[in-house]
Amino acid sequence: MILRGRSLRGAVLTRADLRRADLTGADLSGAILSGADLRGATLDGATLRAARLQDARLEGAALAGADLQGAVLDGARLQRATLDHAVLDGASFRRANLRGASADTSRGIAAGFDDTNLAAADFRDAVLPAAIFADADARGAVFAGAELSAADLATARLDGADLADAGLWRARGPNHAVHGAVPTLAGR
Numbered sequence: 001m002i003l004r005g006r007s008l009r010g011a012v013l014t015r016a017d018l019r020r021a022d023l024t025g026a027d028l029s030g031a032i033l034s035g036a037d038l039r040g041a042t043l044d045g046a047t048l049r050a051a052r053l054q055d056a057r058l059e060g061a062a063l064a065g066a067d068l069q070g071a072v073l074d075g076a077r078l079q080r081a082t083l084d085h086a087v088l089d090g091a092s093f094r095r096a097n098l099r100g101a102s103a104d105t106s107r108g109i110a111a112g113f114d115d116t117n118l119a120a121a122d123f124r125d126a127v128l129p130a131a132i133f134a135d136a137d138a139r140g141a142v143f144a145g146a147e148l149s150a151a152d153l154a155t156a157r158l159d160g161a162d163l164a165d166a167g168l169w170r171a172r173g174p175n176h177a178v179h180g181a182v183p184t185l186a187g188r
Contacts, residue, residue: 006026011028013032014035015035018038024044029049030050034053034054034055038057039059044062047067048067050069051068053071058077059079068088074093078093078101084103088103090109100121104126106123108131111132113133114135117137119140122142123142124144127147129147130152131148136156143162144166148171149169150169154172
């Protein structure tokens, strides 16, 4: 299905089958995609501001450069999804699965990753100030060079995570404030 560049603002696509759909550059602002199947879909450069994607299936989806500001992806499955250069400001990924996802150079001011599976995810050079990682599983995740100032990592599982050169000013880590790439947090 090719919906490249289309305006689907506010569309109700609950449980829609959009597997492998081409939604490159589409405007899905405010769309309701709860439970939708977007496995392998291409949403590069798409606008998904305030979209509702709870429990959506986005395994292997391409969301490079997508605008997900204020989007709700609680319980979504994003294993191996590509979110490089995406805007995630205020987005919620509570209980989502981003195992092995790539979000290089993404931006997510105050993004919520509560109880999220981020194992082996790549957030290299991402800008995630004030992001919340409460109870997140970030074992083996890469945050090298990421900006995590004022982020809450206090209850995140970070065994084997790479925090080399990460900006951790005023970030909260396990049982203490994090002032730099603390070797024990990086699992070294």
